[in-house]
Amino acid sequence: MQCDYFDAGRCRSCALMGVPYAVQLADKDDRCRRTLTTVAPDVSWLEPFPSVESAFRNKAKLVVGGDTGAVTVGILDAEARGVDLRGCGLYEPPLQRLIPRLAGVVDEIGLEPYDVAARRGELKHLIVTLSPTGEVMLRLVLRSRRHLALLESRLVALQARLPEVSVVTVNLQPEHKAVLEGDTEIVLTDRNDLAMPFGDITLFLRPNSFFQTNTAVAAGLYRQAQDWTRAIEPAMVLDLYCGVGGFALHCAQAGALVVLGVEVSLEAVRSAETSASRLRLDHPDVGRMEFRAGDATDVGTLDRGLLGSERSMVVVNPPRRGIGPDLAAWLEGSGATHVTYSSCNVDSLARDLAMLPSYRAREARLFDMFPQTSHHEVIVLLERETHSASTQSRSAARQP
Structure with a gap:
């Protein structure tokens, strides 16, 4: 690779x-x-x-950095600045196609990325899981409920731009520490699980459920x-x-x-x-x-x-x-x-x-x-x- x-x-x-x-x-x-x-x-x-x-991962755990309207999605460098990796080749092809579009939607909505060094901002991570069916679960990890009403008002537009996203949730992680997600999950869509078929068996993943990547x-x-x-x-x-x-x-x-x-x-x-x-x-x-x-x-x-x-x-x-x-x-x-x-x-x-x-x-x-x-x-x-x-x-x- x-x-x-x-x-x-x-x-x-x-x-x-x-x-x-x-x-x-x-x-x-x-x-x-x-x-x-x-x-x-x-x-x-x-x-x-x-x-x-390559192209094997069904889940992307993306740190959000940069500025409002010009976010980075990927990791943080040694100075806690965002490093954009939206073209990473580890993800399955549908995720590779989705991630740049998702970053664009985040910019359009105007979600404020969390600045680790300054300890201010709201959007910390995007956690995206892909099913073999092509459907996607999107979890937005926020510092607080400040952007919740905005996301609720833009949900229909978000799903219109990203039609493969069938489950959308907000996870609240208010603490300033290296933890991916918090204990509170707010489901914004009617659907609250993602079907993962394996032959005759289908597993149904809820937002906080662990699954192999x-x-x-x-x-x-x-x-x-x-x-x-x-x-x-x-x-x-x-x-x-x-x-x-x-x-x-x-x-x-x-x-x-x-x-x-x-x-x-x-x-x-x-x-x-x-x-x-x-x-x-x-x-x-x-x-x-x-x-x-x-x-x-x-x-x-x-x-x-x-x-x-x-x-x-x-x-x-x-x-x-x-x-x-x-x-x-x-x-x-x-x-x-x-x-x-x-x-x-x-x-x-x-x-x-x-x-x-x-x-x-x-x-x-x-x-x-x-x-x-x-x-x-x-x-x-x-x-x-x-x-x-x-x-x-x-x-x-x-x-x-």
Whole structure:
């Protein structure tokens, strides 16, 4: 991938720019394998799942700078001045076409960009998410409600200029600190979610819901978990850090009889419930699905009795810090026969696997969500040793 912004020194976010993509992928795969060698010496590594090397991002998180009527959209430099990156080649083509038009609409409306150095102004960020359908969710992160009436009055004109934008919200982030968004979300449109179809499954994203930024690779990640679920045939799946339900719904479609998802974000839980309702309408034979708002690391609220069946699986997809010792200890005593662990940090993954001595890593695979950077996503299938031994014994007994 070639980038004029990188070549000119205006943006260095893509630290691997200029490294051939095949080398990037091989290096990430090698790093993940080496890091897990001690804790998972017998794991079978599947071929890494690649991405296209450019035009892969479904989400743009744009810092707004410059002046009213002449904004920049991109990042800030070392002096907190706006650096315009509206032609960035990382975004999917519809976003690449939308972002310059969006910057023009912001100029026309007269929204005042936030000046970090002077601590004045209103518009801090534009967060833009693209669906495979071509529809877009636009979130404007403001310092206060000062521009809210103006935006409400210009909403019809905004959508006329940007017809692909079906969901528009205002997020309030009043504090002067490096935080992308605040807790208050005001939906301006009739629609409050964005449909993200993945084959037979459609996820519905609400404004505060987390979703992977690489749609094609996320689809591959969910399919991998789904394939493992079909092979295991668990009666019960407990999906911790379930987000909007990506893993949970794919496990339900793969034949799990009962799926329970736990997620700290209430908005994400509501998104997952909407997606589950849609899946049941289209496929009434799928298993029972339930989603609860709660902290996955609060093991006191988790009932081990949920996993009392012969075959049960726990799915974990934690933040970079990993699951930690308390949840690892809970998993050790849970009785779950299998764990599917999706991680964006192979170092914390290795630490967590060391705290799960009852499980053996069977298969692992790298998914390259973030080309041009060293970031990675790796998914591992774990099987409880006692379950593995009993399965092998039953298999041997059936031999003639």
